[in-house]
Amino acid sequence: MNHAITIFKKQIKDTLKNKAIFIQFVMFPIMTLIMNNTIQFDEIPENFFVLLFAAMYIGMAPLVSISAIISEEKEQNTLRVLLMSNVRPHEYLLGIGSYVWLFCMLGSGVICIAGNYSLKESAYFMLAMAVGIIASLLLGAAIGTFSKTQMMATSLSVPIMLLFSFLPMLSLFNNTIAKAAKFTYSEQIRLTLAGISDPRFSGESVCILAANMLLFSGLFAVAYKKSELA
Numbered sequence: 001m002n003h004a005i006t007i008f009k010k011q012i013k014d015t016l017k018n019k020a021i022f023i024q025f026v027m028f029p030i031m032t033l034i035m036n037n038t039i040q041f042d043e044i045p046e047n048f049f050v051l052l053f054a055a056m057y058i059g060m061a062p063l064v065s066i067s068a069i070i071s072e073e074k075e076q077n078t079l080r081v082l083l084m085s086n087v088r089p090h091e092y093l094l095g096i097g098s099y100v101w102l103f104c105m106l107g108s109g110v111i112c113i114a115g116n117y118s119l120k121e122s123a124y125f126m127l128a129m130a131v132g133i134i135a136s137l138l139l140g141a142a143i144g145t146f147s148k149t150q151m152m153a154t155s156l157s158v159p160i161m162l163l164f165s166f167l168p169m170l171s172l173f174n175n176t177i178a179k180a181a182k183f184t185y186s187e188q189i190r191l192t193l194a195g196i197s198d199p200r201f202s203g204e205s206v207c208i209l210a211a212n213m214l215l216f217s218g219l220f221a222v223a224y225k226k227s228e229l230a
Contacts, residue, residue: 003087007095011069015103024065025103028057029110036114050115052169054125055190057107058132059165063140064157066100070144071153074227089224097137104133121196128201131209132189136164138216146223185212 015022035049074080108129112122143160147153168190171178181187188205201209 003091004095004098007087007092008099011096011099018069021065021068024061025107028053028061029107029114032111032114047115050111051190051193052172054108054111054129054193055132055168055186056165057104057111058129058136058189059163059168059186060161061107062100062104062133062136063143063161063164065104066096066137066140067144067147067153067157068150069096069100070141071147071150074144074147075149093141097141100137100140101130101133105130108133117196124196125193128189128192132185135185135209135213135216138213138220139164142216142220142223145220145227183208185209188212 032049032053035053036047039049072078105126108126112125112129115121115125117125139160140157143156144153147156164184164186167177167181167184168187171181171187171190178187182191185208188208192201192205
C-alpha cells in the first residue's frame, strides 16, 4: 500500500508538468460548461450536453491518460526500475489508476454540477461515472502495457478512444449503431445517466458493464504476460 501511495504522490507532482495528460482531465468538463450554458434550443432535451459529454469523457480521458503514462514509463525504463525495486505490478497499477480515477472524478464532478441535479441524482451520476472510469482504466492499462513506446500507445489508443467516446453520440442518431453500441460500457453509462430521474442500474447494464470489465482485465493480463515486464 505504501508503494501505491508513493506512486500516487509522484503522479500528483507530475500533473502540471505533463500538460498532455492534464488537458485530458479538463477538456470535456470545460466544454460541458460552455455548451450547456451557451447553446439552448427548445428542441434540445434538458442536460443534453451534460449526458453526451459525460459518456464521451469516460470513453476518452481515463483510457488515453493511463495508457500514455504507462507506455511513457515503459519507454523510459522507469517502470522496470520500479518493478526491480520490489514494487509489484498491482501496486503500480493501484497507484497510477487511483491517480487517474481521482482526477477524472473531479472532472466528472464539474460535469455533474453543470447538470444542476438534485443531491440524490448527483450521487447516482457520480456512481455511474466512477464505474465507467474504472472500465476505461482497465482498457487503457492493457493498451499501455502492450505498447513498447508511447508513440505505439497513441497509435492504438486513439482509434479505440474514438470508438468508445463517439459511439454514444452516434447512437442517438442511428438505430443500427445504437444496437451495436449498447454492448459498450460508454453507451451503457450514457443510457444509465439518461434515466437519472429514476436512478437505478438495470440488469442488462450491470451484465454488460461486468462483461466489459472482465474482457479488459483479461486483455491486461495477456498484455502483461507478453510484455517484457513479465
